[in-house]
Amino acid sequence: MITLAGVSKNFGNTRAVNQISFKVEEGETLVLLGTSGCGKTTTLKMINRLIEPGSGTICIDGRDIKQENPEELRRRIGYVLQNIGLFPHYTVAENIAVVAKLLKWGKEKILERTFELIEKLHLPDDCLNLFPHQLSGGQQQRIGLARALVTDPAILLMDEPFGALDNVTRSSIQAEFKALEEFKRKTIVMVTHDVQEAFELADRICLMNNGEIVQIGTPKDLLYKPVDDFARRFLDGHRLALEFKVITIQDIWEFLPDASPERTENVLSAEMDVWSAMERLNSAASDESPDYLHPHTGQTKGITFKVLSSAFHSYQNSKRND
Structure with a gap:
């Protein structure tokens, strides 16, 4: 579904991403994990051309994204932000409908899909006429998810999607994320610095450091087959808790x-x-x-x-x- 080959990106004299290559299979959840500044968010944003790659090739369904119109590309890819990014002067219903309207969906189709999503995401029907500031943090994050899912895109990019939530709310939404059929049939690339979250949600984890891939594999691979000292040390403080969760x-x-x-x-x-x-x-x-x-x-x-x-x-x- 997604292929990166020899992708690099410089900001001035700083190399943020250095010659990275990986594939994401259809229906797979790949988590980009690493310390702050390791290049994971830059990598994510290059997939939908929010940041243009400096060199290398990114393909989606075998097609080089450089050959596509950036706006049309982004409309086919769901995108979820840490700070949610809801428009404060739009109602919940208007926020959810943004991409569907750009794709010229009819009102009835948008409304039907909106009600379907708020039911799946455990949101009350009467929230649709509210504004974002009238919702809790957890509800706002669910609206962000609904907006990304409304057109049922095959690919979902998620940048620290639960990072702004408290631990209890985050655990609740993570559980919904894992259980919801909407997510199970999507190809997902997600950025996090939270080791527990990565191991909870990922099919495979791409561990990054200094703009490069250190190791890519299943959670068990990272736990029991670390490729070097960095990969081993990165998990040391979490190892026992992670073992309880992945075994x-x-x-x-x-x-x-x-x-x-x-x-x-x-x-x-x-x-x-x-x-x-x-x-x-x-x-x-x-x-x-x-x-x-x-x-x-x-x-x-x-x-x-x-x-x-x-x-x-x-x-x-x-x-x-x-």
């Missing part, structure tokens, strides 16, 4: 004890991460041992909080000894 029941299956298949109640799913599973088990009665039946092998495991914790540590040790 799943499926990953630790071999370290869980077998159980007799007396029940086949799927209390825990194979895709559930260890942290979520521990929260679920911690809230259950202490004498309960939820069974889990593997959907492919037919094996049954009896999983308690203690058993899960032990299997998690065994998996950690196995990866560190690889």
Whole structure:
């Protein structure tokens, strides 16, 4: 869907981005992660030509973006900002409709799509006639998402989209982001400096430093196969919390004890991460041992909080000894 090949950008004598290359597959979420000033936002903005690349090639669907009209290119790509960027003197409905009107959609089509999105994003119907300052920060961010999604673009670019929100609101919107079908079928490139957010939302992570790509891979790749000291040190302060979030029941299956298949109640799913599973088990009665039946092998495991914790540590040790 998106290909960057040998892309660089200078601002005066400063090289902000230096010869970077990567591909983003259709339907994939790629997160650009790194310290402030590493070139991740410049990279994002070059994809829709808000910043013109100095050299190299950027293609979308195999077509060089230099061959396209910049305004038409941007209308086909959703864009979400950290500061949301809502027009203060437009109502919520008018803000959401901006791109659709530029594409000359009819009023009924715009209204139908607007109501569809505010329902999906858990916004009240009566918010449409309000102005941005009358909404909470979380509601404003949802309106920003709705505006980016209204024309159902195939590509979504997100620049620190949740950075201005408090931790509770951010976690809530991140959960909605992961669950919403609208996002699952889009190709997304997202910028963040928040390690936890990157690991929560990314299919793959592009770790950057000083305008260059240090490593690109899955969250597990970055955790267990760092390519150098920078990649290793970058995650050091978050490593244990990240492991709880990226390791799943499926990953630790071999370290869980077998159980007799007396029940086949799927209390825990194979895709559930260890942290979520521990929260679920911690809230259950202490004498309960939820069974889990593997959907492919037919094996049954009896999983308690203690058993899960032990299997998690065994998996950690196995990866560190690889």
